[in-house]
Amino acid sequence: MNSPIYCMDALRDLATDTSLDPASRLLAAEQVVKLYQSQGANPVEQRRMLRALDSEIAIEPPKAGHFWYEVRDIIVQRLNAVMS
Secondary structure (H helix, E strand, O other): OOOHHHHHHHHHHHHHOOOOOHHHHHHHHHHHHHHHHHOOOOHHHHHHHHHHHHHHHHOOOOOOHHHHHHHHHHHHHHHHHHHO
């Protein structure tokens, strides 16, 4: 999952998964982002990876917009944690 594309595939699946309630989808999305971030060798690499993921999300169509807004918030939180 070192590529934002693979992480995006997992997030897209969650965005459209109607079997999960919204809170569960966001918890799962947070785990996906954390797993993706953990593959970075160091904080600089993790920040680069998170920014790349955020860029991919920014071009995502507005379908499931609230979900993507929340995922971007998760990414900002993860970036802030890496930077401190």
